[in-house]
Amino acid sequence: MPVLIAGLTPLLASPAGAVGAKYADDFNGDGYRDLAIGTPYGAPNGVDRAGFVSVVYGSAAGLGPSEPAVISQNSAGIPGAAEADDNFGRAFTSADLDADGYADLVVGTPNEDVGTVRDQGATTILWGSRTGLSGGAGVADHAAVIDGYFGDVLAAGDFTGDGYPDLAVAQRDYTLRLYKGPFTRTGAPKAVITKKLTIGADKAIAGKINKTGGVDLVTVNSKTTQVLLGTSTGFSATGKTMTGGESATVGDFDKDGYGDVAVGRGWADVAGVTAAGRVGVAYGSSSGLSTTRSTWSISQSSAGLPGTPEEYDHFGSDVSAGDVTGDGYADLLVGVSSENNRGGATVLEGSATGLNGSGAWWLSPDAAGMPHAYGTDFGNSVRVRDTNGDGRPDTAIGDCSANGWRGAVWSLPSNATGPVTTGSKIISAPGTSAGSDLSTEFGFLLG
Numbered sequence: 001m002p003v004l005i006a007g008l009t010p011l012l013a014s015p016a017g018a019v020g021a022k023y024a025d026d027f028n029g030d031g032y033r034d035l036a037i038g039t040p041y042g043a044p045n046g047v048d049r050a051g052f053v054s055v056v057y058g059s060a061a062g063l064g065p066s067e068p069a070v071i072s073q074n075s076a077g078i079p080g081a082a083e084a085d086d087n088f089g090r091a092f093t094s095a096d097l098d099a100d101g102y103a104d105l106v107v108g109t110p111n112e113d114v115g116t117v118r119d120q121g122a123t124t125i126l127w128g129s130r131t132g133l134s135g136g137a138g139v140a141d142h143a144a145v146i147d148g149y150f151g152d153v154l155a156a157g158d159f160t161g162d163g164y165p166d167l168a169v170a171q172r173d174y175t176l177r178l179y180k181g182p183f184t185r186t187g188a189p190k191a192v193i194t195k196k197l198t199i200g201a202d203k204a205i206a207g208k209i210n211k212t213g214g215v216d217l218v219t220v221n222s223k224t225t226q227v228l229l230g231t232s233t234g235f236s237a238t239g240k241t242m243t244g245g246e247s248a249t250v251g252d253f254d255k256d257g258y259g260d261v262a263v264g265r266g267w268a269d270v271a272g273v274t275a276a277g278r279v280g281v282a283y284g285s286s287s288g289l290s291t292t293r294s295t296w297s298i299s300q301s302s303a304g305l306p307g308t309p310e311e312y313d314h315f316g317s318d319v320s321a322g323d324v325t326g327d328g329y330a331d332l333l334v335g336v337s338s339e340n341n342r343g344g345a346t347v348l349e350g351s352a353t354g355l356n357g358s359g360a361w362w363l364s365p366d367a368a369g370m371p372h373a374y375g376t377d378f379g380n381s382v383r384v385r386d387t388n389g390d391g392r393p394d395t396a397i398g399d400c401s402a403n404g405w406r407g408a409v410w411s412l413p414s415n416a417t418g419p420v421t422t423g424s425k426i427i428s429a430p431g432t433s434a435g436s437d438l439s440t441e442f443g444f445l446l447g
Contacts, residue, residue, distance in 0.1 A: 020096030020098075020099040020100065020101055020164075020165070021095075021096035021101055021102055021103040021128070023103060024094050024095045024096065024103050024156065024157075024165070025094045025103055025385070025447065026058075026102070026103050026128075027055055027057070027094075027102060027103050027104070027105065027128040027129075027132050027133050028057060028102065028128065028129065028130060028131060028132045029101050029102045029103075029128065029129075029130060030057075030058075030059075031389065032057070032058030032059055032060070032387060032388065032389050033058045033385050033386060033387050034055050034056065034057045034058050034103075034132075034387070035055065035056045035058070035063055035383065035385070035387060035396055035409075035411075035446065035447065036053055036054070036055050036092055036094065036105055036446070036447030037053065037054045037055070037056065037068065037398070037409060037427075037442065037443060037445065037446060037447065038051075038053050038089035038090065038091075038092055038107075038444060038445030038446075038447065039051060039052050039053065039054065039089055039407070039429075039440050039441060039442045039443075039444060039445075040087040040088065040089045040090035040444065040445070041087070041439075041440065041441045041444065042070075042072075042089075042440035042441065042442065043440065044070055044072035044073075044074055044082050045072070045074050045082060047074075047082045047083060047084055048084050048085070049084060049085045049086070049087060050072060050073065050074075050082035050083055050084060050085070050086050050087075050088060051072065051082075051086055051087045051088035051089045051090065051109065052070045052071060052072040052082075052088060052089055052430075053070075053071050053072075053088070053089040053092060053105065053107055053126075054068035054069060054070060054071065054430060054442075055068060055069075055071070055105070055132060055133055056068045056409075056411075056427055057132060058387035058388060058389070059387075059388065060388055060389060061388065062387055062388045062394060062411060062413060062423075062425070063387050063394075063396070063411045063425070063427060066425060066426065066427055066428055067427070067428045067429075067430060068427065068430060069430065070430045071126065071133060072088060073086065073088050073109070073124075076135070077134065077135030077136060078124065078126070078135070078136045079122075079124055079136060079137065079138045080109070080112065080122060080124070080138075083112075083113070085111050086109050086111050086112050086113075087109060087110055087111045088107060088108075088109040088112075088124075089107055089108075089109075089445070090108055090109070090110050090111075090151070090152060090445075091107075091108035091110065091151060091152055091153060091154045091203075091445075092105060092106060092107045092108060092154065092445070092447050093105075093106050093154045093155050093156040093167070093206075093447070094106065094156060094447060095156035095157065095165035095166075095167070095181075096128070096165060097125060097156070097165055097167065097181050097182065097183040098127070098181075098182055098183050098184070098185060099164060099181070099182045100128075102127070102128030102129055102130070103128045104125050104126060104127050104128050104133075105125075105126040105128070105133055105447070106123060106124070106125050106126075106139075106154055106156060106167060107123070107124050107125075107126060107151070108121065108122075108123055108124075108150075108151025108152055108153075108154050109121060109122040109123070109124065109151050110149040110150070110151050110152035111149070112150075112151075114141075114144065117144055117145065117146055117148075118146050118147065119146065119147045119148065119149060120141065120144050120145065120146070120148045120150060121141070121148050121149045121150030121151045121152060122138060122141070122150060122151055123138065123139040123141070123150055123151035123154065123167075123169060124136050124137070124138055124139070124151075124187075125137050125138075125139060125183065125187055127185070137185060137186055137187030138187050139167065139169070139179060139187050139189075140187070140188070142177060142192065142194070143171060143173065143175060145173070147172065148171055148172065148173075149171065149172055150169065150171060151169070152170075152171075152172075152202075153169065153170035153171070153201050153202065153203060153204050153219075154167070154168070154169055154204065155167075155168045155204040155205055155206045155217055156168070156206060157206030157207075157214070157215035157217075157230070158181075158214050158215050158230075159178060159206070159214040159215050159216075159217065159230035159234075159235065160178075160180060160214045160230060160231070160232050160233075160234070161213050161214035161215075161230065161231075161232060162214075162232070164180070164181035164182045164190075165181050166178055166179060166180050166181050166189075167179040167181070167183075167189070168204060168206070168217055168235075170197070170200075170201040170204055170219060172200070174196060174197045174198070174199075174200055175194060175195070175196060175197070176194070176195045176196075176197050176201070176219075176228075176235065177192055177193070177194050177195075178192070178193040178194075178195070178234050178235065179192055180192070180193065193233070193234040195234055195235055197219070197237075198237070199219065199221065199224050199226050199241070200221050201219035201220065201221060202220060202221040202222065202244075202246075203219070203220045203221075203246075203247070203248065204217055204218065204219045204220070205217075205218045205220075205248050205249065205250060206218075206250075207249075207250025207259045207261075208250070208259045209227055209229070209250070209258060209259045209261070209284040209285075209288055209289070210229060210258060210259075210284065210285065210286050210287065210288060211257055211258065211286065212286075213229060213230050213231050213232070214230030214231065214232070215230050216228065216229050216230050216259070216288070217230065217235060218248055218250060218261055220244055220245060220246075220247075220248045220263060221244045222244050222245070222246070223243070223244045224241050224242075224243070224244045225241060225242045225243065225244050225245070225248060225261065225263050225280075225282075226238070226241045227240075227241075227261070227288040227289055229288060238287060238288030238289060239287075239288075239291070240282075240288060240289040240290075240291050241289070242261065242263065242280055242282045242289060242295050243263065243265070243280050243295070244263065244265075245263040245264050245265035245266075245268070245279075245280070245316065246264055246265065246266055246267065246316075246317070246318075247263070247264035247266075247316070247317070247318045247319050248261060248262065248263045248264065248319065249261075249262050249319045249320050249321045249332070250262075250321060251321025251322065251330030251331075251332065251350070252284075252329070252330050252350075253281070253283075253321075253329060253330050253331075253332065253350040253351075253354045253355045254283065254329065254350065254351065254352060254353060254354040255328055255329050255330075255350070255352070256283075256284075258283065258284030258285055258286070258290075259284045260281060260282065260283045260284050260330075260354070261281070261282050261284070261289065262279055262280070262281045262319050262321065262332050262355075263279065263280045263281075263282075263316075263319070264277075264279050264316035264317060264318055264319040264334065264335070265277060265278050265279065265280065265316050266314035266315065266316040266317035266318075266335075266337065267314070268299075268316070270299045270300070270301060270309040270315075271301065271309065273309045273310065273311055274311045274312065275311065275312045275313070275314060276299060276300065276309035276310060276311065276312075276313050276314075276315060277299065277300075277309075277313055277314045277315030277316040277317065277336070278297055278298060278299040278315060278316055279297075279298045279299075279315070279316040279319060279332070279334055280295050280296070280297050280298075281295065281296045281297075281298065281332075281354070281355055282295045282296075283354060296354070296355065298334075298348070298355070298357070299315060300313065300315050300336075302357050303356075303357045304356065304357025304358050304359070304360050305346060305348075305357045305360050306346060306360060306361065306362040307336070307339060307346075307362070310339075310340075312338050313336055313338055313339050314335075314336060314337045314338045314339075314379075315334060315336045315339075315346070316334055316335070316336075317335040317336065317337035317338075317377075317379055317380050317381075318334075318335040318337075318379065318380065318381045318382045318446075319332060319333065319334055319335070319382065320332075320333045320382045320383045320384045321333070321384065322384030322385065322393040323350070323393060324347060324384060324392070324393050324395065324414055324418040324419055325349055325417060325418050326391075326392060326414075326416055326417075326418075327350075329349070329350030329351055329352075330350050331347055331348060331349050331350050331384075331418075332347070332348040332350070332355055333345055333346075333347055333382045333383075333384050333395060334346045334347075334348065334379075334382070335379030335380060335381065335382045335397070336379050337377045337378065337379040337380040337399075338376065338377065339379075341376050342364075342365060342366070342375075342376060342378060343365060343375070343376065343377050343378030343379040343380070343399060344362055344363055344364050344365065344378060344379055345362075345363040345378075345379045345382055345395075345397055346360055346361070346362055346363070347360060347361050347363065347418060347419070348360050361418075363395070363397070363412070363419060365378040365397075365399065365410070367421045368421060369420075369421030369422045369423075369424060370410065370421045370424055371410070371424060371425060371426045373399070373402045373403050373408045373426055373428075374402065374403070375399040375400075375401040375402030375403070375407075375408070376399075376401045377399050377400055377401040377402075378397060378398075378399040378402075378410075379397055379398075379399070380398055380399060380400050380401075380443070380444065381396075381397070381398035381400075381409075381443055381444065381445055381446040382395070382396065382397050382398070382446065383395075383396045383446040383447070384396075387411075388413070392413075392414040392415070392416075393414060394411060394412060394413050394414055394419070395411070395412040395414065395419040396409055396410070396411050396412075396446055397409065397410045397412070398410075398442075398443030398444065398445075398446055399443055400441035400442065400443045400444040401441075402443070403428070403429065404439065405439035405440075405441060406428075406429040406431070406439060406440055406442060407429045407440055407441050407442030407443040407444065408426050408427065408428055408429060408442065408443055409426070409427040409442070409443045409446065410424060410425070410426055410427075411424060411425050411426075411427060412424045428442075429442035429443075430442070
């Protein structure tokens with residue numbers, strides 16, 4: 001899901017356009033942005049790997065409470081039932097799809113069996129309200145097939161530029177469907193536009209790359225990343241592509257008015273070092289990815305970056321963009337989930353020439369002021385967003401291995417120079433305070 005930050009909303013947009021909620025992730029409409037956390041391998045009510053999602057609500061004090069509630073297919077008003085290996089929460093995105101002033105959360109259940117159709121998958125809208133997410137409706141699958149994994153690739157944004165957010169769903173058969181908003185409370189869109197892709201998608205994010213039309217769509221697989229420009233009639237593919245990966249984000253790193261694309265490749269080799277990891281950055285232009293500027297490849301061997309490439313560091317395990325330094329340039333937060341069998345994250349600063357290693361700094365789970373919880377994958381998920389409304393994006397970092405693989409998420413506030421450990425807190429996996437021994441991998445995905 002795209003990250004919205006103060007001063008750059010038009011570029012990273014997916015707030016609900018001209019109508020509805022101000023922010024695409026304010027589920028209770030209180031003016032503070034909220035954080036969704038996906039736990040697709042969790043076991044609600046003891047059902048192994050059925051999956052669940054949680055929402056930690058923003059406030060003037062930041063994210064809270066410290067241990068969020070569980071929303072699963074066993075929750076009241078949610079279609080379906082929690083079944084083993086469904087993986088509810090394996091993908092999710094958000095927008096005010098029914099234009100009622102409250103953002104909604106769209107959750108994928110890619111391994112849902114529907115009748116006799118194995119792994120057909122399902123996509124569910126959880127409706128926002130004054131009290132937060134409550135109830136839901138299913139989105140119709142227009143290609144019900146075995147191993148269809150409907151809901152595995154989701155993104156929301158006003159792709160057609162009409163002021164109403166839409167939902168994009170990509171499937172394994174290279175089909176991309178654009179469900180046009182606004183939606184009714186039955187989960188029905190205004191219309192459905194189907195497009196055949198030439199490049200498959202394992203993930204998709206919404207973000208504004210060029211300056212015209214609707215929000216654009218970035219699709220990613222292990223080999224290729226492409227940009228599909230939003231238009232009034234659907235998506236238009238652009239010519240240039242970049243190397244694929246496992247995660248992606250959009251931010252205007254050089255403040256030229258065009259969104260730039262950063263792709264995390266945590267499993268990439270670096271100079272023969274297995275899975276040391278790297279990040280690729282391609283700059284935006286009026287036609288999508290720039291054809292005149294080279295893609296920059298970043299690793300821990302790049303000048304100015306902390307650390308060195310080591311086996312299975314996974315630099316680029318996740319990426320997120322936001323202006324954490326407050327200078328108007330989007331910065332890049334990079335997860336390094338297995339650094340020294342502990343993990344961490346690197347912040348790369350934007351500038352007039354784009355991203356570079358100058359001024360990069362390291363965020364460690366063992367830094368002074370950080371609340372402690374032992375794990376080995378700090379940085380497997382990262383997100384930047386302003387959850388307390390002070391105009392400075394906060395930083396969320398997940399470690400799905402923490403506390404015996406129950407998982408945890410750290411929330412770091414920001415001051416005038418960026419994220420700080422003073423005042424940071426841990427968001428614990430549901431059930432942790434009750435002494436649950438259930439491994440959930442909470443913090444596997446941050447929305």
